[in-house]
Amino acid sequence: MPHQLFVSPGACSLGAHVVVRELDLPVEIVLSPPRDPASRIHSVNPLGRVPALLLDDGTVITENSAILPFLADLAPGTPLFAPAGSAERGLIQSWIGYLSAEIHAGGFRQVNRPERYAEDPASHDGVRAQSKRTLHAAVAHIDRHLAGRQWLVGERFTIADAYLGVFVRWIARLGPEFAAFEQLNRFREAYLARPAVQAALAAEG
Ligand SMILES: N[C@@H](CCC(=O)N[C@@H](CS)C(=O)NCC(=O)O)C(=O)O
Structure with missing residues (x-):
């Protein structure tokens, strides 16, 4: 199963979604509005918030500040980010x-x-x-x-x-x-x- 990025229309998850598309990453986009109690986001992120990134090994990464760099690092050397230490x-x-x-x-x-x-x-x-x-x-x-x-x-x-x-x-x-x-x-x-x-x-x- 590929990594899955949980997003919701109009939410702050748009930035991570854009990075997935800018870099053409093999990450599945899952629309999962937190307002809907039946959304999968509630079983993925205990806070029920998007964005959340479910990795193929079951790890869940939350917070834009962690998800955005993580996604960029899936494309080493991408101009969307910069080398470690720079x-x-x-x-x-x-x-x-x-x-x-x-x-x-x-x-x-x-x-x-x-x-x-x-x-x-x-x-x-x-x-x-x-x-x-x-x-x-x-x-x-x-x-x-x-x-x-x-x-x-x-x-x-x-x-x-x-x-x-x-x-x-x-x-x-x-x-x-x-x-x-x-x-x-x-x-x-x-x-x-x-x-x-x-x-x-x-x-x-
Ligand atoms: N600090 C978090 C904030 C995430 C957040 O607040 N997401 C909102 C959408 S913009 C959300 O899912 N809200 C639903 C809720 O709080 O119930 C991040 O930057 O990832």
Whole structure:
């Protein structure tokens, strides 16, 4: 049995899905929305979250920050990553860490799930508003970094860009105050023009 990558439409698993298609890896894509209690993801990942990578030996790897490098390492020497010990590899992993911690967990999760951060429903609008301001500042850092650059690290698309693509799609839906990030708007167009991204989105429906 090949490795299996569990993904869900619209979720942060898109980045890993894109990497599988960019590298034409022999990894089966399994659509498994966590919202459906019958989804296989619930028996694969005890947290019931995507992405999850089930290896052919039964090992389950979770977390984007582990799955993205693991997938790239299945294609040794790929330009989507960089050699062990290189500064570029450190930078790529730095951006993956930033996206996971500051943008996803520290930003979107608080905007989308205020009930996890404040018990009183009356305070949820306040949590959401403050989280949006925090997220705006975190996103602005990426926008500034992208000035004069096509991609996050070096002159090429890497696994960090595959992951950033998830969030630039989400950012576009956050409201008018998030619409004016020029570099991110340009990045989104370049991301969506990639055949691997189009194939992943079509497969996810
Ligand atoms: N830290 C995890 C977060 C994974 C995560 O939150 N996935 C979401 C989709 S974007 C999910 O499966 N949510 C379902 C749930 O929490 O029940 C990662 O980066 O892989």
